[in-house]
Amino acid sequence: MTLSQQTYGELEEIAARYPEPRSGLLPMLHLVQSAEGRITPEGIEACAGLLGVTAAEVSGVATFYTMYKRRPVGDYHVGVCTNTLCAVMGGDAIFDRLKSDLGVGNDETTEDGKITLEHIECNAACDYAPVMMVNWEFMDNMTPDAAARIIDDLRAGNEVHSTRGPRIVTWREAERVLAGFPDDLADEGPAAGPASLVGLGLARERGWTAPSSEQGSAVHDDVPEEPEQVEQAAADASPPSSEGATVEKESGTSETAAEKGDAQ
Secondary structure, three states: OOOOHHHHHHHHHHHOOOOOHHHHHHHHHHHHHHHHOOOOHHHHHHHHHHHOOOHHHHHHHHHHOOOOOOOOOOOEEEEEEOOHHHHHHHHHHHHHHHHHHHOOOOOEEOOOOOEEEEEEOOOOOHHHOOOEEEOOEEEOOOOHHHHHHHHHHHHHOOOOEOOOOOEOOOHHHHHHHHOOOOOOOHHHOOOOOHHHHHHHHHHHHHOOOOOOHHHHHHHOOOOOOOHHHHHHHHHHHOOOOOOOOEEEOOOOOEEEHHHHHHHO
């Protein structure tokens, strides 16, 4: 597969956004996935050439982060959180159900190229556990049956929305958004659900506010910065124990209180 001139131009556009061009590598890799369906050797070479780094450096980044794929991804990447809370709330059961229904294992794609299934790490939505994501859009409070119905709709070509509102687009389209090219769908749903905003609501109700920058600075005024100050502060805060205290001898050497007692 050959990168199009449009894609190459957009890679240049991303690199130009940053004072240090190599800072654009992560969105550039997302753009490669949007165009190629995965991270390809050609995409790696293109990013390396534009950023003035080695292909090995780009490959190192691409293999470090799990969102970058070296094998083709289906139209819909379905991630089921199986971290502790989601797992005990039903995440493991959801993942097992989808593996059985789809006939694939972890990080595998169905034969029709529609669905790639993966168990994923925590996505900071524990208040809606168990959580499933489709192309990184939240599906909250899932059950095995609800997850299976979503997959059936996706495979049938039906329009599917996140439980928080946004319409689900294809994986390549979502990757383009992650590269920094908005699709104007962000306003279709909230970024956080009501359960995530309970703390904010309580703070407003009770008039709680964060410290001002001046107050924050005052808190840190007495914090020692130099290593010697840190050591002295630790010594002042932690008086020596009677058993391990060091007693100075007239000769200038030292011994512990326990050793002195033995000697007596």
